[in-house]
Each structure stands twice: as C-alpha cells, then as structure tokens.
Amino acid sequence: MRELREPLMECSLPAALEAVGERWSFLILRASFNGLHHFEEFLSELGIARNILANRLARLVEHGILKREAMAVxxxxxxxxxxxxxxxxxxxxxxxxxxxxxxxxxxxxFPILVDDRDRRPIQQVSVLSHDGRVLGKHDLIWALPGDVAADMDAVAAA
Incomplete structure (x- = not known):
C-alpha cells in the first residue's frame, strides 16, 4: 500500500475539483443541463449574486466545461x-x-429523471466492472499500472 501513496497524490481528483468542485458551479451546471443558457436566466433561477455568477461562468468557460457564444439573432x-x-x-x-x-x-x-423513450426512472448510478457487473466497496482495490490486466486474454489467464 505504501507504493500507492505517491501516485494517489498525483490523482486527477484535485484537478476535477478545481474545475467544478464548488456549490455554485454544480448548480450552474444543473441549470445548463435543464436548458438555461443566459446570464440573466442563471441569475434569476439560482438566486446567485452577479459577481459570483460571472466568476463561476468564467471559470467553467476557462476549464472548457461551458462555451460562450454570441446568439445568431x-x-x-x-x-x-x-x-x-x-x-x-x-x-x-x-x-x-x-x-x-x-x-x-x-x-x-422532484422532478424525476426518466428515460425519454420509456418514461421510466433511470437506475442508480453504479461503479461497473469491465464486463458490466455492479461493484461494491469490497470489490475495489488500487493497482499500479503494471498490475492492471491489459486485455481480456490477460484476465482469462489470471
């Protein structure tokens, strides 16, 4: 386990949190997924201060999560x-x-997120194995790159 400490310090999670790991950023993203596109829409729907909204939108654009475009009309x-x-x-x-x-x-x-085709609620998000099995907390371990099976033949041989 000691050899995994250094690679974990170089994990991509801190970079992801830097891009979106803040409450207002997540709420802006939720609003974007729900069809809001304009500064004034975000402002009125979220009840966020103008300066905070401007800052968070700029950060999301800087990280390539949102893009800023002038409307054609x-x-x-x-x-x-x-x-x-x-x-x-x-x-x-x-x-x-x-x-x-x-x-x-x-x-x-509320509202409930459903599949557009069937109008049925989506399943719980799960961690899946390479073959689609749902994995629990006791099914997961950290591995160094040299310890990861490269393809299905390597998995079958193990």
Whole structure:
C-alpha cells in the first residue's frame, strides 16, 4: 500500500475539483443541463449574486466545461452552452443527486429523471466492472499500472 501513496497524490481528483468542485458551479451546471443558457436566466433561477455568477461562468468557460457564444439573432446576447467535456459531467451530477436523495434529504427528487423513450426512472448510478457487473466497496482495490490486466486474454489467464 505504501507504493500507492505517491501516485494517489498525483490523482486527477484535485484537478476535477478545481474545475467544478464548488456549490455554485454544480448548480450552474444543473441549470445548463435543464436548458438555461443566459446570464440573466442563471441569475434569476439560482438566486446567485452577479459577481459570483460571472466568476463561476468564467471559470467553467476557462476549464472548457461551458462555451460562450454570441446568439445568431442578437450578437450582443451571449449564451453559455455545455461542451462535450461539460456534458460528460452528467453522470457525476446524477450520482450526486442520487446520493443526496439517499443520504441527505431522504426525499425523492422532484422532478424525476426518466428515460425519454420509456418514461421510466433511470437506475442508480453504479461503479461497473469491465464486463458490466455492479461493484461494491469490497470489490475495489488500487493497482499500479503494471498490475492492471491489459486485455481480456490477460484476465482469462489470471
């Protein structure tokens, strides 16, 4: 376990938290996922102070999570749109929401997030193995790169 201490210090989690690990940033992202795009919309819906909103939007744009674009119909109006990098945060947002429902509020979220095709609630976000098995806390370990199976043949041989 001692040899894992140094690599863990170089973990990507601190960089991710630097980009979005703050309450207002998550609320802005949630609003973006829900279709808000304009400074004034964020301001009125979130009840956030102008200076904090401007700061958080600038940081999300700087990290490539949102992009700033002038609207085609009125070039003076700016839209903040999710990038692919920003949209990739959706599972994180859903996992945080589900965690909050279970451990903090113990109240189901409203509205309910459903599959557009079937209109059924989505499943709980889970940690999955390479073959799709749901993994629990006792199924996980940290490994050094040389100890990670490279392909399915290596897994079968183990």
């Amino acid at each position: 009125d070039r003076r109006r700016i839209e903040y749109l999710l990038t692919d990098k920003g949209f990739a945060l959706l599972p994180t947002m859903i996992a945080m929401r589900q965690w909050g429902e279970r451990w903090e509020t113990c109240v189901p979220a």
